[in-house]
Amino acid sequence: MSKKMHIKLKVNGKDEEFLAEPRELLIYTLRERLNITGPHIGCDTSHCGACTVTINGKSVKSCTMFVAQADGGDITTIEGIGGPDDLHPLQEAFKEHHGLQCGFCTPGMITRAAKLLEENPNPTEEEIRFGMAGNICRCTGYQNIVKSIQAAAAEMNAAKEAAE
Amino acid sequence: MIPAAFEYYRPKDMAGVLSLLEQHGDDARVMAGGHSLIPMMKLRMAEVPHLIDLQDVGGMSDIDIDADSIRIGAMVTQADIIDHADLADVAPILREAALQIADPQVRYMGTVGGNVANGDPGNDMPGLMQCLDAQFTLVGSGGERSVRARAFYEAAYMTAREDDEVLTAVKIPLPEGGYAYEKQKRKIGDYATAAAAVQIVNDGGTCAAASIAMTNLSDTPIYSEAAGAALVGTSVDDAAIKTAVAAMLGDIDPSEDNRGPVAFKKHVAGVILRRTIERAWSRA
Numbered sequence: 001m002s003k004k005m006h007i008k009l010k011v012n013g014k015d016e017e018f019l020a021e022p023r024e025l026l027i028y029t030l031r032e033r034l035n036i037t038g039p040h041i042g043c044d045t046s047h048c049g050a051c052t053v054t055i056n057g058k059s060v061k062s063c064t065m066f067v068a069q070a071d072g073g074d075i076t077t078i079e080g081i082g083g084p085d086d087l088h089p090l091q092e093a094f095k096e097h098h099g100l101q102c103g104f105c106t107p108g109m110i111t112r113a114a115k116l117l118e119e120n121p122n123p124t125e126e127e128i129r130f131g132m133a134g135n136i137c138r139c140t141g142y143q144n145i146v147k148s149i150q151a152a153a154a155e156m157n158a159a160k161e162a163a164e
Numbered sequence: 165m166i167p168a169a170f171e172y173y174r175p176k177d178m179a180g181v182l183s184l185l186e187q188h189g190d191d192a193r194v195m196a197g198g199h200s201l202i203p204m205m206k207l208r209m210a211e212v213p214h215l216i217d218l219q220d221v222g223g224m225s226d227i228d229i230d231a232d233s234i235r236i237g238a239m240v241t242q243a244d245i246i247d248h249a250d251l252a253d254v255a256p257i258l259r260e261a262a263l264q265i266a267d268p269q270v271r272y273m274g275t276v277g278g279n280v281a282n283g284d285p286g287n288d289m290p291g292l293m294q295c296l297d298a299q300f301t302l303v304g305s306g307g308e309r310s311v312r313a314r315a316f317y318e319a320a321y322m323t324a325r326e327d328d329e330v331l332t333a334v335k336i337p338l339p340e341g342g343y344a345y346e347k348q349k350r351k352i353g354d355y356a357t358a359a360a361a362v363q364i365v366n367d368g369g370t371c372a373a374a375s376i377a378m379t380n381l382s383d384t385p386i387y388s389e390a391a392g393a394a395l396v397g398t399s400v401d402d403a404a405i406k407t408a409v410a411a412m413l414g415d416i417d418p419s420e421d422n423r424g425p426v427a428f429k430k431h432v433a434g435v436i437l438r439r440t441i442e443r444a445w446s447r448a
């Protein structure tokens with residue numbers, strides 16, 4: 001065992017401080033230490049995207065980041081995007097357009113899609129498929145995921161226009 | 165999968181990195197984005213008792229373009245390359261290649277320095293850098309030196325970089341003419357079955373210069389001087405492309421793996437190179 005490190009993170013707006021071995025992977029920190037179980041472990045080999053979180057403005061597979069690397073970071077998980085009482089337009093759209101079946105991939109999908117729409121509020125279907133390529137779904141065949149993201153984008157853009 | 169335990173360091177400057185490398189020798193490794201290294205550590209194919217994270221070192225995240233060359237800091241990510249409009253203007257092949265690496269999440273983390281220093285024959289940037297005749301800047305306790313990409317790769321995971329050296333930047337002469345990066349892969353996020361990088365200069369319908377490099381078709385990237393030479397002086401017609409492809413096939417040495425047997429890889433290499441030359445020429 002190596003020396004434990006003093007780690008500070010901001011997760012979904014809340015400051016967290018704890019001691020951890022540097023080799024702890026961020027996904028385990030979130031799920032097992034902080035009880036934030038939205039991000040899932042699908043593959044544990046950097047391929048499926050189920051573990052996707054946003055850290056310092058980047059979509060990252062949290063199974064491929066050491067907690068030591070994340071130290072000082074600002075993290076958003078699906079829990080920080082919206083909850084049962086205040087669904088994010090993406091969550092609303094996935095529900096409405098059957099963007100999920102088993103739901104295993106969904107937290108990673110929506111977390112990634114939120115970042116995608118932040119960078120490109122009006123993506124084409126092709127841009128959505130390309131921008132979501134790091135997230136695998138074993139159920140939906142992707143069609144309805146694309147539709148959900150398009151619907152959420154339209155909704156978010158309309159809301160932004162109404163506010164202006 | 166949990167990697168073996170390690171000591172973690174996050175030095176604030178290069179002097180700190182170099183002194184740790186000197187102190188721990190073979191037992192220490194630097195980490196950039198970690199997206200090649202961490203998977204290897206999780207599989208316990210890499211053991212790194214002393215892990216030196218470069219994220220706070222600074223001075224390695226810039227892209228500078230001047231009159232005749234481009235300097236890309238080692239910590240510039242693949243996403244940074246894709247987003248840099250001026251870079252896409254002067255060297256569009258970099259963006260075209262970066263877009264074909266991995267997936268969005270990986271591209272936010274994966275760095276140019278990590279990609280070229282890693283030494284995995286599957287990495288896309290080494291061949292690209294050979295095509296562009298890039299120079300890698302290496303800094304060690306003995307000072308700074310520069311190594312051509314075309315002389316950097318010795319075997320899989322074996323490069324001209326010494327254990328106590330850090331790759332700080334890639335310097336590329338401003339590329340000329342048409343370009344293309346084509347990659348055959350089994351699925352998004354996969355390494356190449358075969359990939360080719362081509363820069364080509366068209367002087368009134370005649371090819372004045374051509375540079376060709378191949379990825380994942382040997383245990384190092386392959387700069388095929390003969391393939392480029394086969395195009396020079398021609399109108400890049402079918403016969404010339406056939407000669408170039410034959411020359412390239414003489415330079416590569418693929419091995420059988422889960423991407424297919426040798427004969428298949430050679431076939432794909434030929435198809436991909438033809439496609440890449442044709443597209444680069446159409447843009448020249």
Ligand SMILES: Cc1cc2nc3c(=O)[nH]c(=O)nc-3n(C[C@H](O)[C@H](O)[C@H](O)COP(=O)(O)OP(=O)(O)OC[C@H]3O[C@@H](n4cnc5c(N)ncnc54)[C@H](O)[C@@H]3O)c2cc1C
Binds near residue numbers: 197264270276331355
């Ligand atoms: C799912 C997945 C798919 C991928 N697909 C592709 C692909 O299609 N094409 C492709 O090219 N890559 C692919 N990659 C690899 C990815 O691009 C890596 O991020 C990249 O190869 C390494 O960059 P890094 O910054 O993550 O390096 P790290 O993982 O941090 O380091 C890799 C190696 O380089 C060394 N190193 C890093 N930086 C330096 C430096 N500045 N000086 C000296 N040594 C250094 C490290 O010690 C280590 O040995 C994929 C990765 C994943 C997880």
Ligand code: FES
Binds near residue numbers: 041042045048051
């Ligand atoms: S669990 Fe991280 S990418 Fe699959």
Ligand code: FES
Binds near residue numbers: 101102106140
């Ligand atoms: S909904 Fe089941 S994996 Fe995507």
